[in-house]
Structure formats: C-alpha cells, structure tokens
Amino acid sequence: MNEPLLLGYDIGSSSIKASVIGAESGVLIASAQSPDDEMRIESPRVGFAEQQPEVWWQHVVQATAKILSHGSVNAAAIQGIGISYQMHGLVMVDKDRKVLHPAIIWCDSRAVEIGNKAFADLGKEYCLRHYLNSPANFTASKLRWIKEHRPDIYAKIDKIMLPGDYIALRMTDTLCTTVSGLSEGILWDFETKSIADKVIEYYGFDRDIIPQIVPTFSIQGELTASASKELGLPPRIPIAYRAGDQPNNALSLNVLRPGEVAATAGTSGVIYGVTAENVFDDRSRVNTFAHVNYTTERPLKGVLLCINGTGILYNWIRRQVLDDRYSYSEMNTFAANAEIGCKGLICLPYGNGAERSLENREMGCQFVGINFSIHKKNHLIRAAQEGIAFSFRYGLEVMREIGMTVGAIRAGNANLFQSRVFREVLVNTCGVELTLYNTDGSQGAARGAGIGTGHFSSPNEAFKGLTVEEELHPRSSEADRYQEAYESWKKELLKNLRS
Helix, strand or coil, rough: CCCCEEEEEEECCCCCCEEEECCCCCEEEEEEEEEECCCCCCCCCCCCCCEEEHHHHHHHHHHHHHCCCCCCCCHHHEEEEEEEEECCCCEECCCCHHHHHHEECCCCCCHHHHHHHHHHCCCCHHHHHHHCCCCCCCCHHHHHHHHHHCHHHHHCCEEECCCCHHHHHHHHHCCCHHHHCCCCCCCCCCCCCCCCCCHHHHHHCCHHCCCCCCCECCCCCCCHHHHHHHHHCHHHHEEEEEEEEHHHHHHHHCCCCCEEEEEEECCCCEEEEECCCCCCCCHHHHEEEEECCCCCCCCCEEEEEEECCHHHHHHHHHHHHHHCCCCCHHHHHHHHHCCHHHCCCEEEEECCCCCCHHCCECCCCCECCCCCCCCCCHHHHHHHHHHHHHHHHHHHHHHCCCCCCCCCEEEEEHHHHHHHHHHHHHHHHCEEEEEEECHHHHHHHHHHHHHHHHCCCCCCHHCCCCCCCEEEECCCHHHHHHHHHHHHHHHHHHHHHHC
C-alpha cells in the first residue's frame, strides 16, 4: 500500500518551491522549484516592489509538474496541501476575483510615511499595546496608499489578500485568511483579540474587504476541478494550512514553544523567536506577529528581525559584478579564501528597500574601504557575507534589548546557510549555537498540512524525518577577530545612520 503523501508550497519572491513528504515517515520524497533561477521584482519607481500574482500561479503550476515528474510521487496519494508565502504583500481582487493591480510585496517602501503618520495619530502607546507594532510599511498602510493614489483601483476592490491567500483562492475558489496573516498586515488587535477596527476606521476602509478568518491548521477549502486540471492533481485535495514564510520557517524547524528561535537567509534574512508575552520594540526595529499556533486561549507570538538585503545581495553580486560566471557554491569557495575582516573591506547590505531594523530608513547598500591594490573578488564576496551576518548581530542586540533570550538558533540547510563562511561568521559574531536541519519552507508547509488534515495527532508527530545535519558552536580562539571586524562594521553603520 502506498504511503499517504503531503504537498507543500513556498510562495517566495525569488521562486516557488514545492515538496512532497511521506505522511507516515515524515521523509522528503521529492522537491522542485520554478523558475530555475529567480523571478523578477518590478520596480516602476524608486522604493516600489511589485510582482504579478498570475506569475506566482504559473510557477506553482510548473513546480507541480516538475515534482510529479518524479517517479516516486503518486499524485493519487496526496492527501493534503499546505502553503507558505512571502509576508506583508497586498493582493486586491474585484467581485469577479480578478486581480486589480500588481501585488505590492514585502520590500516595497512606498507606504512608510503613511504608516509613520498613523503611528503618531493613533498614538504610540495605543499601537504598541494593541498591535505590538507601528502600522509602518505593512499591508494596511500599503492599502491606504492605493486608496490615496489609485482611487480608481480602490473603488473596485472586493477583497484584499496576502500572497498565500491568493494562491489558496486559485486552488479552491474560496476567499479566506488567518489571524497570523492579519497580524502581519497590522489588521489584528492583540488586546481585543479581534480584527483591528481602529486601524480600519482610521484608514477609511470598508471592513467587508477582509476575507473570512479560518484557523491556520484546518480544512480551508478543496482543490477545484479547474485547478486540479491545471496542476495535474486529483480534485478535492484539502488545503489544510497556510502561513507567512517566517512563522512557517519556524514551524518547519519545530520552533513552536517560547524561547525557541529560528533563522532563515533567503532573499531576506530573518531571526524569529517565539514568546508568550506581548513583547514589542517601541522603535519598531523588530516586529511581533501571531505565530502559527496562536490561539485566543494561548496567544503565542513570534518576534521577527528582518534584514531585507540577504540573498538578493548575493544574487546581485553574482549577476551584476560577476556576470553569472560562477555558481553560488563557487562564490562560497571564493569567500572561504578571504580572511576575517576582509582586510578592511566593509559591506552594509541595506539595498532592498526600507529596513525595519534601521527604523524604516532606506540607506542603500555600500561597500566601504575598497583598496584597488589588495582587494579581489574573494574579499568582495566575503565582505557581503560578513555584512549580512553582522546585520543579524546588530538586530539581535535589539531583540535582547526588549527582553528576548537568544541562545541557540535553528535553521534549514539552505540558501546562505550552505556557506561555511556565513555560518561561522554568524555563530562567532553573535556568540550563539547553530543547528542546521534537513528542511526548508515547502517541507514545513507540507508538515503543516499534515497537522491541518489530522494525519498527525500532535505537532510533535509532524516532525518525524526531521534530522540534524550540522551543529556549530562559537570558537573562542577566533572571537576577538570577529568582534574587531564587527565593531569596525558597526562604526561605519552608525556613521551612516547619523548622517
């Protein structure tokens, strides 16, 4: 008898990833991604970042076709689908469920001032008590930008969605969202444990534009006949889980309890810690959202540090500086041949929109201290990796300021974590232990689907097949060298922040 299978999708801004795991063994059966390289992020004006939701869907179709081409995947055995997605995006549809405007995605910074004004008008104390965040540049503020600047579009809106809600709509023809999703858009009130009516009233929205709320782990719809035909899957497979990529990354690593910490380093870089307390940063450098296992009875939250320019910086160097002549693996080898501190070359990796950890400043990426006589491409590549790891350390200082304990980090063995240099810089600069697991976001989404369909009787059962690939500990012999490099980097950052 064939083992029941679970299918997970990770709707990223770079690519769509899909994985199939065994519902009984928890073992990865097959995985695929589309496109093979990276999707484009359109920027029609400085500070704008958009993608077409139809492009996401086409890559969902293509990734599904790739995964079904594996002889080990029996489509008839798939019994649940889970969806992870890029957070904070805004998708708008009319009554016919047609997309009205390109999705305004997570790194778009057009609504910063709108959110800052809302923070002042609604009151800092009120916002932090009720939303644990400033409205800042999140989904609600992006929608207000549409209302102010594209009233013709706003007038046609029937419902707003996050990227994962849209993919679920295409699969099920059902419009719904989750509490975790609403919280990432600053549309959930943690004090009243309900939709954020005061934000909706302040921005002048109709409450009916918010879709129906469903539990994160639940049957949220079934694959329609038309969607099943496009995907090559049997109809009526339940979609049983959806979550933003960072809460989902935490789930994929079994980070579900207070004090546990997850990290990722894809297009953006994130450290995400779970807490039972209403923790917030009064300067909004880190943000707090409802975790995947948030309930009104046990309201667990995730505190999120985000660095926008992580994998996208590495990709920029590969394409624009190295002309695609080297693979990421080869770039990692170059980085390993440069010394700690890169002979004084510093990279500030902030070139992908307004940075929350810098209080929504948009300062741009900088390489500082280039010496034409001594610096080579290996220094440039390592400086980028060091700069990203140092920006994590800077953000961890903020998390510790607000009372978070970060002693050990879990991550999937993917993206920049595949670089030995990046791993070692992070561990030794931050003074933390790092454990790498054989997982990624799409596998996490598949496990979430198993919880949502009831294939797993408890979350603990969902992590059969999750294994440790490497454990790293800080090396005291190199601590001083890393600390010296970090202090030089931080001095340059603070000089830019003061200017």
